[in-house]
Amino acid sequence: MNQQSYGFLCAFLLGMGQLCVMTGFDTESFILETVIHSIHEREPERISSYAGYYGQAVIYVFYMLACLISPSIITVSTPKTSLVFGAIFFTAFPLGFLFTNSYYYYFSSALLGVGLACMLHHLKIISKFLFPVYYQGQGGYLTSHSTRNTIESNVSLSWSLGCFCMILGSAIIAGITKYNADGTQLILDVLNTTSESHNTERQFSNIEISLIFTAFTGISFTGIIIFFLLPSRDVEDCIESSTGKKETFMEAFKLTCSTVVNPKMVQLIPLFVLCGFNTSLWISVFPTSLNFTTHNSHMIYLPALYSFAIGSGEIIMGILISFLSKRIKNFGQKPTMTIGAVCVLIYCALIHLSTAMDAPIRPTSDEPILFHHSYLLVLIIGFIGGAGDCCINSVRSVICALAMPKRRSQAFSVSKAFQALASCILFFLSPIVPLYIYTIGLPVLSLIATILFFSIAKRTQKMERKMTEGTRNAAEVGKTLNL
Structure with missing residues (x-):
């Protein structure tokens, strides 16, 4: 197998592993606050009403903290090891919903945050102690299995494959929703009663919750196996080898701290914050708004459709970026950032016009500004949101790999730390922040981030042109001397 095919295989397997471990995390994020709210309505003493938002805030708090030390972790670890442990932590989170308990819920949320950071550092070129562990491993694995000519396409391939998790998750939710709906209707027919669900927000039954999170746990466990079986050998001329680490733990930590105040990193902060705010909106705030809108109570497949739309947008845009990056030089930078900013503007405008202002905060029957939600509208919003998220994460990953070639690990970790900080703040404030703050603020922030990017x-x-010219000149001088 040649080096390019081997690198492609590694990126493919990495994407498949990400598909498995992220199926539960991404898809459950769409319904997490609604599921928690449903449990609280039935058993108020078991868990608080806004634990869905607060739990995600805890995830990103620990994600942020772990991102700052995750480059140091690679001095005593390997990308493959980080991916395996991160996947284990991912699996622990959905497992807790089989016996919902506030203490385990927040503990597993903290664990999830740590694991994701470390996996992303070794996956640091792509793109989400648990969050940090996963992405540290993912970034490092891609850099050691990609060359400068294949990094943009490999990033997009792995990202789009991983985002197929949302389509798989949508199928799981749709199937279980149909099963649960058929069972509920049978009971109503036997009792000769009618459902009043149209007058309330979307609710998840205990059996529905158990089935959904059992499926997510099983798929995450499959991801552990895939990561355990990943090939370890680096490709030739890889961007960064997975062996030969020189820094000690403390040296790497000091380097990360100095990277935080680097002028290039400071200028990219709006982009990193945009990643955090944008992710929080499409992964939790908007889907919660859909479920809390009483006008949508009869559309029980909205969570499944929304997950399918987001995943489709991520995958198609990832494939498009990968295809065009091979044919248009630097397409993965300015052109991709422009597309991402336009997508944010469009989908925020559609959300603003179709969703009540207090929908993320509480169940509401208030009228939207212009039109109500429909399956078609949610499909469009989700697709555009997924495409925009793919663009923004791709350019963030590429610029961190190229702008600071001597500090790739630190640059990626700093970017995730700022993203996590933004998400953490937003999730803590979500129970009191009106929706229109997001839909107006995000487009403005995307414009600022685009200009600075x-x-x-x-x-x-x-800088790359100068380095290329210097290498070419050195080669010519060497050739002349040999003659």
């Missing part, structure tokens, strides 16, 4: 991308491309 263009400046960094331009300087990075100039």
Whole structure:
């Protein structure tokens, strides 16, 4: 097998592993606050009403903290090891919903945050102690199995494959929803009663919750096996080898701290914050708004459809970026960032016009500004939101790999730390922040982030040209001397 095919295989397997472990995390995030709210309505003493938001805030708190030390972790670990442990932590989270308990819920949330950071550091070129562990492993694995010519396409391939998790998750939710709906209707027919569900928000029954999270736990366990079986050998001329680490734990930590105040990183902060705010909106705030809108109570398949739409947008855009990056030089930078900013503007406008202002906070029957939700509208919003998220995460990953070639691990970790901080703040405030703050603020932030990103991308491309010219000149001098 040649080096390019081997790198492609590694990226493919990495994406498949991500598909398994992220199926539960991404899809359950769409319904987490609604599921928690449903449990609280039946058993108020078991868990608080807004634990869905607060639990995700805890995830990102520990994610942020772990991101700051995750580059140091690679001095005593390997990408493959981080991926395996991160996957184990991912599996622990959905397992807790089989016996919902506040203490285990917040503990597993903290564990999930740590694991994701470490996996992303070794996966640091792509893109989400549990969150940090996963992405540290993912980034490092991609850099050691990609060259400069294949990094943009490998990133998009692995990302789009991983995002297929939302389509798989949508199928799981749709199947279980149909099973539960058929059973509920049978009981109503036997009792000769009618459902009043149209007058209330979307609710999840105990059996529905158990079935959904059992499926998520099983799929996450499959991800553990895939990561355990990943090939370990680096490709030739890889961007960064997985062996030969020179820094000690403390040296790597100091390097991360100095990277935080690096001028390039400071200029990219709006992009990192945009990643955090945008992810929080599409992964939790908006889907919760859909479920809390009483006008949508008869559309029981909205969570499944929304998950399918987001996943489709992520996958199709990832494939498009991968395809065009091979044919258009630097397509994964300025053009992709522009597409991402436009997508954010469009889907925020559609959410603003179709969703009541207090929908993320409480069940509501208030009228939207212009039109109500429908299956078609949610499909469009989800698709555009997924496409935009793929673009923004892709450019963030690429710029971190190229703008600071001597600090790739630290740059990626710092970017995730700022993203996590933004998400953490947003989730803690979600129980009191009106929806329109998101739908107006995000487009403004995306414009600022795009302008600053263009400046960094331009300087990075100039730096690469100088390095290429220097290498070419050195080669010519060496050839002349040999003659």
